[in-house]
Amino acid sequence: MKYYLIVGEASGDLHAAHLMTALKRHDPEAEFRFIGGDNMRTTGGTMLRHYKEIAYMGFIPVLMHLRTIFSSMALCKKDILAWQPDVVIPVDYAGFNLNICKWLRKIKAEKKPKVFYYIAPKIWAWKEYRIKKFKRDVDEMFCILPFEVDFFQGKHNYPVHYVGNPTADEVRKFKSKYTETKEEFCKKHQLVPQKPIVALLPGSRKQEIKDNLSTMLEVADILPGCQYVVAKAPSVEINDIDVPMVDNATYELLSHSDAALVTSGTATLETALFDVPQVVCYKTPVPKITRWAFDHIIQCKFISLVNLIADKEIVPELFADRFSAESISSCLVGILPGGKKRKQMLDEYKDVHARLGNESAPENAAKIMMALLK
Template identity: 60%
Template sequence: MKYYLIVGEASGDLHASHLMQSLCRYDADAQFRFFGGDLMTAVGGTRVRHYRELAYMGFVPVLLHLPTIFRNMAMCKRDIVEWQPDVVILVDYPGFNLNIAQYLHSHTRIPVFYYISPKIWAWKEWRIRNIKRDVSELFSILPFEVPFFEVRHHYPIHYVGNPTADEVRNFRASYTESRQDFGTRHQLVDRPIIALLAGSRRQEIKDNLPMMIAATERLLERRGLTRQYQMVLAGAPSIDDAYYAPFLEGHDVAMVRNETYPLLSHAVSALVTSGTATLETALFGVPQVVCYKTPVPRLIRFAFNHIIHVRFISLVNLIADSEVVPELLADRFTLEGIAAHLERILPGGADRAPMLEGYAEVQRRLGDEVAPDNAARIMIDKLSQR
């Protein structure tokens, strides 16, 4: 069968590449055409556009690049119609992908499958109308989305397991490097590691990394622990060393690149910017504090309490449906707050054991299904029925 996939960022490229590999396992005649990245290209097929040509984040960048975005949308629609795939598989990236789904529903009979469902439970819940109308099958990787879609909105979906859990499980099963060897390879001192995961985008790093460093330094100095721990930053693949340099200058912070999983394998605690990294950190069993600076913090707190439809921002807490990890965002994002919570999750800290118990519940709720394999089998079955 012919599969047309559309992703808009690096995480989508990763998840879509694994899905493509699974589709190949169950469909020997699978053909791919896609808007995607290097990982999808390595699997095979024809890449029409790289996701870097689509990935504009934030109001101002999107506004400035509207003509490019509209050109890419129009080109994508034409290309799908010309190729006539058996299915179009959308991966996250709802701003672009839901527009494509609406067009295909209105102008073609090509079915639309959505892998990694849009997070409308947090924002823009009205999009459920578009999803019900335009999406033939919806595939979720978060277990709490099932009652949201099926009970609240009477729209059946497929929970297929969580690909991040798959990836962490596979990595941990094969990773054997000792902390000493990891430290030697990266020229680290022989001390327990406090990992800093400050995000993958420049604005996130600018907003969060300085406070992460300052709070950790304050705690270690105040408790006389400076020579007992070391800070190690997980460098984002798309950010060069020159961007990090001003934030690290004058501070005793090491950095490792493209090795977040090995770093988490050896960390004792972590400060983490909200996102998939919070779930990865939990799956490695590393106690964490979630840090996220926002503009106009009091307004954001008001919105969080009265407008946004979720209790939490971290995937860990959302999956557990309880506050397993502290979320220091908006008005709670303070130097003293981060330092205090970090102290409580270091070895011997009062919150460390309860947090690890919460992590066990998160893993139980995620299950041990292999998400791309499950999704591929269901997709092929649904397409065969059509």
């Protein structure tokens, strides 16, 4: 069968690549075309465009790159019509992918593909009205967070498939194979094994990095007793920093880190799954208005996946008016080795592990997709 995947960021590229691998196990004749990244390209198939050409977030960055985004949408639609896949698989990234889903519903092609949405966008946090679009334009929804079942099926009467969490699955597989010692890792990256390592995970998009990394580096000046190491996502440029950086080796870094400063997103969950105490820090525009909106408009209590899955505050969330180098430093002190809040956070991580379970999300999703397509 022919599978067309659309990804808009680094984490989606990784999850989609593992789904492609699982689909090939069940369908030896599988063919792939995609907007994606390096992991998907390595897995096999034809890449139409790299996700970094459409990976913009925030009103101003999106506005500035509208021509590029619309060009990519038009190219994607033309390519789908020409290739005639059996199924289109959007992966998260709602802004771009919902436009494609709406267009797919309306096309009058000889062979109209199914739409299987893998990794539901976080409409439970905001833009809940988008549920109407999913009900109308998406044939099957595949969720990776346990509480999403209650949201989609319980609250909105929209049947979904919970397949397990791919991040948990990926971390488990990495841990089972990774053998590098801390001494070897430090030697490779010119670090000191005896000195605490604080991982800096500033995001995978240019705007996130621009907004967050400079403040993270200020923390390094306030608390100079640690080694601060930046985890650079694939296909992202980070220049002119005076701390060490690892390229496309976030899991390796987290394996040997004592604490982490993390932007909101998949990285917060990855950090918890590696049992690294963390501070979630995220800069937003107009902080006071953002805080008011979060308290009165946004439909969820937390911004980090760790806290959302646990349904309580395990990790501190310093965003909007709480985002500053001083407040981040204060929280970081408490979770470093010997810190007063370190053990409590590590103990509460166990609840997150338990709630996610041990299912293989790409394997489960591939099985269900194959059964539905046949």
